[in-house]
Amino acid sequence: MLDITCYIFLLFICYSFFGYIVEIINCSITEKKIVLNRGFFLGPYLPIYGVSCLLMGSFIIRYKSDLITVFVMSAFVCTTVEYITSYVLEKIFKARWWDYSDFRFNIEGRVCLFNAFLFGIGGVLFTYIINPVVLSIIGKIPIIPLRIISVVLMIIFISDIFITINTLYQVKISSLKFKSRDVTAELTKLIREELTKKRDIKTNFFVRHMLNAFPWIKSNDYDSPLSKLKRYSAKNKKK
Numbered sequence: 001m002l003d004i005t006c007y008i009f010l011l012f013i014c015y016s017f018f019g020y021i022v023e024i025i026n027c028s029i030t031e032k033k034i035v036l037n038r039g040f041f042l043g044p045y046l047p048i049y050g051v052s053c054l055l056m057g058s059f060i061i062r063y064k065s066d067l068i069t070v071f072v073m074s075a076f077v078c079t080t081v082e083y084i085t086s087y088v089l090e091k092i093f094k095a096r097w098w099d100y101s102d103f104r105f106n107i108e109g110r111v112c113l114f115n116a117f118l119f120g121i122g123g124v125l126f127t128y129i130i131n132p133v134v135l136s137i138i139g140k141i142p143i144i145p146l147r148i149i150s151v152v153l154m155i156i157f158i159s160d161i162f163i164t165i166n167t168l169y170q171v172k173i174s175s176l177k178f179k180s181r182d183v184t185a186e187l188t189k190l191i192r193e194e195l196t197k198k199r200d201i202k203t204n205f206f207v208r209h210m211l212n213a214f215p216w217i218k219s220n221d222y223d224s225p226l227s228k229l230k231r232y233s234a235k236n237k238k239k
Contacts (some may be wrong), residue, residue: 003143006150011057012050012152014134022122038196043160048085052078055182056123057131074123075116081152086110 028034030189041047055077063069087110090096094117105113141149 006147009154010150012054013014014052016047016050020044022066041160041164052081056126070127071120071124075120078119079116083111105210176231
């Protein structure tokens with residue numbers, strides 16, 4: 001049981017790392033500059049990709065003989081995981097981490113048809129090329145080294161989770177002052193300034209990391225941004 005857990009966890013980390021690389025390449029091309037900081041975890045991995053790949057490896061692999069089915073199911077699985085992740089993060093931390101509202105055929109800005117298409121292509125590549133190679137490489141690792149590598153990575157990952165949750169909590173507390181779903185550029189700037197005022201060096205570093213990863217971070221209420229800005233300005237004048 002332990003060996004199976006270590007094996008699955010190592011696959012999860014590998015696919016999360018691959019997802020991180022894919023995001024870096026995609027964002028660097030989109031923003032026309034090198035983007036090295038993706039995701040709100042400190043380590044170079046995106047768990048949403050790890051979870052999606054494990055699900056595809058578990059359920060979609062049985063349809064390997066049908067390319068169309070693999071494409072459609074991959075798009076469905078990954079889009080569902082992305083939607084659930086967006087929903088859960090927003091409900092817990094009152095912040096929208098990504099928004100596809102500007103894309104056509106989107107659902108609440110959480111997912112969009114274009115990304116689903118890319119997920120489908122990625123699922124095909126994963127099923128026929130990436131997954132067989134990864135399984136072959138990891139399958140050749142002796143049991144003892146496999147356990148050691150998995151345990152070390154697990155300790156690092158769990159530590160990262162605790163640090164990230166603490167950082168997200170700090171962002172949530174600070175964001176409560178700005179309750180707008182569609183945050184304007186000015187409002188986003190105020191949020192960044194507010195969050196980076198933290199005096200604690202470690203907290204400041206973690207918050208900066210998150211803000212760099214999600215510069216468009218949006219707060220989640222429906223009040224007018226203008227009214228919040230007016231109150232913010234009035235408060236500063238009184239001070």
